[in-house]
Amino acid sequence: xxxxxxxxxxxxxxxxxxxxxxxxxxxxxxxxxxxxxxxxxxxxxxxxxxxxxxxxxxxxxxxxxxxxxxxxxxxxxxxxxxxxxxxxxxxxxxxxxxxxxxxxxxxxxxxxxxxxxxxxxxxxxxxxxxxxxxxxxxxxxxxxxxxxxxxxxxxxxxxxxxxxxxxxxxxxxxxxxxxxxxxxxxxxxxxxxxxxxxxxxxxxxxxxxxxxxxxxxxxxxxxxxxxxxxxxxxxxxxxxxxxxxxxxxxxxxxxxxxxxxxxxxxxxxxxxxxxxxxxxxx
Numbered sequence: 127x128x129x130x131x132x133x134x135x136x137x138x139x140x141x142x143x144x145x146x147x148x149x150x151x152x153x154x155x156x157x158x159x160x161x162x163x164x165x166x167x168x169x170x171x172x173x174x175x176x177x178x179x180x181x182x183x184x185x186x187x188x189x190x191x192x193x194x195x196x197x198x199x200x201x202x203x204x205x206x207x208x209x210x211x212x213x214x215x216x217x218x219x220x221x222x223x224x225x226x227x228x229x230x231x232x233x234x235x236x237x238x239x240x241x242x243x244x245x246x247x248x249x250x251x252x253x254x255x256x257x258x259x260x261x262x263x264x265x266x267x268x269x270x271x272x273x274x275x276x277x278x279x280x281x282x283x284x285x286x287x288x289x290x291x292x293x294x295x296x297x298x299x300x301x302x303x304x305x306x307x308x309x310x311x312x313x314x315x316x317x318x319x320x321x322x323x324x325x326x327x328x329x330x331x332x333x334x335x336x337x338x339x340x341x342x343x344x345x346x347x348x349x350x351x352x353x354x355x356x357x358x359x360x361x362x363x364x365x366x367x368x369x370x371x372x373x374x375x376x377x378x379x380x381x382x383x384x385x386x387x388x389x390x391x392x393x394x395x396x397x398x399x400x401x402x403x404x405x406x407x408x
Contacts, residue, residue, distance in 0.1 A: 129154045131214050133161060134183075137173035140166040142308065154214045156223045158186060158206040167191065167203055168311070172304040175205060180215025184208065187300055208300060209293055 129151060136146040145165045153160040159175070167173065167188050176183030186205040194201035210227065212219050 127154060127216070127220070128152070129214060129216060131177060131179055133159075133214075134176045134178065135161060135163055135173060136176075137167070137171065140168050140171070140311065142312075151214060152202065154216070156210045156212065156219075156226055158189070158204060159214065160202055160204055162200045162202050164200040168307065170303055170307045172300050173205060175207075175213070177213055177215055180213065182211070182213045182215065184211060184213050185297060185300075187304075208296055 131151050131154075133149060133151055134146065135149050137144070139145050147163065147165065149161050149163055151159045151161050161175075169188055169191055171188045172185060173188060174183065174185050184207050186207045188203050189206045190204040192202045207213065210230065212223060
C-alpha cells in the first residue's frame with residue numbers, strides 16, 4: 127500500500143562507512159518497504175530501519191536497488207524485513223496482515239497438544255476347556271499360542287526451535303551473508319584499485335615520454351633559433367665594427383694629415399730662404 131512516513135535508516139554503506147539518515151517511505155507492506163536514500167547500499171546488505179512515529183524498529187535486507195534518475199538526488203531501494211510486522215504504524219492495516227502474521231506464527235510454532243495414539247488393550251479370553259488326554263502311543267502336541275498384538279507406540283512430538291531462535295538464526299545468516307558480500311566487494315574493489323593504478327601508471331609513463339619528446343624537440347628548436355640569432359647578431363656586430371673601424375681609420379688619417387701639414391708649414395717658416403745664385407756661363 128502507498129504509505130508515506132518518516133523513518134530512520136542506518137547501517138553501513140558499500141564502503142563500510144556507518145551512516146544514519148532520515149528518509150521517507152513510498153510504499154509499505156507487511157514484509158518491507160520502498161524508501162529513498164542518498165547512500166550507496168547494495169543488494170544483500172543488512173540495514174536497520176526505525177519509525178519514530180510508531181516507536182518501532184527492526185532489521186531488514188536490501189533486496190533491490192534502482193539507479194538514480196539523471197539530475198535527481200538519491201535513489202530508491204527495497205528493504206525486506208527479517209521479521210514481518212506493522213513497523214510503519216499503519217492505523218488500519220489490511221485484514222490479511224493479521225492473517226499472514228498468525229499463519230506464519232502457527233507454522234513456526236510446534237503445537238503442544240496432539241491427539242495421542244490410543245492402544246487398545248489385548249483381548250484376554252478364557253481358555254477353552256481341555257479334554258482329558260487319551261492314552262496314545264505318541265505324546266500330545268504342544269499348543270502354540272500367538273502373543274497378543276500390540277500397536278507400536280508413536281513417538282511424541284519433538285520440540286523444535288522457537289520463533290525467536292529462528293529469527294536469531296536468520297539474522298545470523300543474514301549477517302554472515304552481508305559480511306561475505308562485503309569481503310567479496312572489498313576484494314573486487316582492491317583488484318579494481320590495483321588495475322586502475324596500473325593503468326594510471328602506464329598513462330603517466332606515456333605522458334612523460336610524450337612530454338620529454340616534445341620538450342626535447344622544443345629545446346632543439348629553441349637552440350637552433352638561438353644559434354641563428356647569435357650568428358645574425360655576430361654578423362651585425364662585425365659589420366658595425368668594420369664600419370666603425372673604417373670611420374676611425376679615416377678620421378685618424380685625416381687628423382694626421384692635418385697635423386703633418388701644419389707641422390710642415392711651421393717648419394717652412396723657420397728655415398731661412400737662400401737667394402738664388404747667378405748662373406755663370408762657361
